[in-house]
Amino acid sequence: MRVTVLGAGYMGTAMAEVAAMGGHDVRLWGTWLDDAMIEAVEQRREHPRLKMVVDARIVPMRSGALAEALAGAELVIHGVSSDGAMAVMEKAGPHIPDVPVLSVTKGFLPSRSGAMDRIDVVLSEIAGRKLRFVHAAGPAKAIEIARRVLTLMCFAGERLEDARTCAAVMGAPHMQIATSDDIAGAEICSAMKNAYATGLGLWDGMVGADCHNARAACFTQGIVEMEALVKAGGGLRETVQRAAGVGDLHVTAAAGRNRAFGERVGKGTPAKQVAAEMLAAGQLTEGYAAIASAWRWAQEHGVRDLPFLKALNAIVWEGAEVAPTLASLKLTV
Numbered sequence: 001m002r003v004t005v006l007g008a009g010y011m012g013t014a015m016a017e018v019a020a021m022g023g024h025d026v027r028l029w030g031t032w033l034d035d036a037m038i039e040a041v042e043q044r045r046e047h048p049r050l051k052m053v054v055d056a057r058i059v060p061m062r063s064g065a066l067a068e069a070l071a072g073a074e075l076v077i078h079g080v081s082s083d084g085a086m087a088v089m090e091k092a093g094p095h096i097p098d099v100p101v102l103s104v105t106k107g108f109l110p111s112r113s114g115a116m117d118r119i120d121v122v123l124s125e126i127a128g129r130k131l132r133f134v135h136a137a138g139p140a141k142a143i144e145i146a147r148r149v150l151t152l153m154c155f156a157g158e159r160l161e162d163a164r165t166c167a168a169v170m171g172a173p174h175m176q177i178a179t180s181d182d183i184a185g186a187e188i189c190s191a192m193k194n195a196y197a198t199g200l201g202l203w204d205g206m207v208g209a210d211c212h213n214a215r216a217a218c219f220t221q222g223i224v225e226m227e228a229l230v231k232a233g234g235g236l237r238e239t240v241q242r243a244a245g246v247g248d249l250h251v252t253a254a255a256g257r258n259r260a261f262g263e264r265v266g267k268g269t270p271a272k273q274v275a276a277e278m279l280a281a282g283q284l285t286e287g288y289a290a291i292a293s294a295w296r297w298a299q300e301h302g303v304r305d306l307p308f309l310k311a312l313n314a315i316v317w318e319g320a321e322v323a324p325t326l327a328s329l330k331l332t333v
């Protein structure tokens with residue numbers, strides 16, 4: 001099958017690697033920010049982020065060749081971060097054939113109405129037609145995927161058959177992929193785990209290694225709040241309890257960039273400064289934006305009783321001090 005991957009960063013490239021492993025005809029298109037990555041693939045050098053030489057069968061394509069990259073695609077993989085997703089879809093939308101679009105992107109985006117919404121909804125709005133979106137959720141660090149470490153994911157699409165098509169293409173021996181039609185639940189989990197992993201990182205920064213009780217308490221609280229948000233978004237509790245929610249919060253709180261972001265904020269550096277420094281170092285901190293977006297989304301959907309999210313929003317967006325804010329946190333579990 002011809003597979004076109006949009007975005008040549010960590011995850012886009014890791015997904016391209018898996019598709020190539022399955023013998024698919026893979027094109028890896030880099031955005032206008034990805035020239036260094038595409039050049040490395042062209043020259044068969046180590047990918048600057050994945051730190052490995054990718055499968056020689058992957059065809060690298062520069063940003064100017066977007067229409068060519070998408071022509072004849074039977075599956076599109078969307079690997080652009082939430083920051084770049086809208087700008088890339090403005091350009092890519094007209095060229096995306098009527099095929100499943102498997103997206104790894106995690107977060108909320110502003111819709112035309114001004115309200116925050118799910119990525120599949122907003123990108124379809126930009127494309128001017130309903131995309132056959134399948135969200136790839138679950139605990140899936142790109143570097144481990146590319147290095148063939150056992151990985152559990154959940155592909156969720158409104159059309160279950162599209163999720164199954166994506167799972168078949170990405171079904172390498174180390175990839176165990178569940179499928180679901182709960183795209184709402186899966187996307188909300190993916191956005192929220194970045195927010196709550198940031199919150200667990202705050203404890204690491206504030207207390208250090210011995211904060212296991214606090215982390216476990218807040219992990220549980222985060223899952224309960226995720227369930228409330230998923231329910232308000234029309235999703236299923238079961239989605240939260242498996243790979244998309246519990247699994248992904250675990251991996252991100254153990255080893256994610258969002259945890260690292262929270263740790264530095266927990267040590268006392270203002271969130272805005274940490275986010276800027278991490279961005280300059282090529283490290284995404286989507287939890288930063290996700291906290292504000294989710295807080296706004298919760299208000300718009302009338303979801304109350306979210307003390308952890310409220311505390312996170314106060315700390316990272318309203319300048320509240322970390323220690324007293326976390327000390328006064330009243331759990332609802």
Ligand SMILES: NC(=O)C1=CN([C@@H]2O[C@H](COP(=O)(O)OP(=O)(O)OC[C@H]3O[C@@H](n4cnc5c(N)ncnc54)[C@H](OP(=O)(O)O)[C@@H]3O)[C@@H](O)[C@H]2O)C=CC1
Nearest residue numbers: 007008009010011031033080081082083084105106141142
């Ligand atoms: N890394 C991981 O382990 C996982 C990541 N994800 C998700 O995958 C998505 C991509 O993450 P990841 O691959 O890690 O991130 P990267 O930063 O490595 O890559 C993101 C891609 O988006 C592009 N991009 C970012 N901002 C813009 C912009 N303003 N305009 C145009 N292009 C832009 C990047 O360009 P550039 O490289 O120059 O920044 C790059 O192509 C995220 O939503 C993340 O949550 C999901 C599961 C695991």
Ligand SMILES: O=C(CO)COP(=O)(O)O
Nearest residue numbers: 138139140141256257258
């Ligand atoms: O989404 C991820 C793993 O599933 C990666 O998390 P980070 O963006 O925090 O590194």
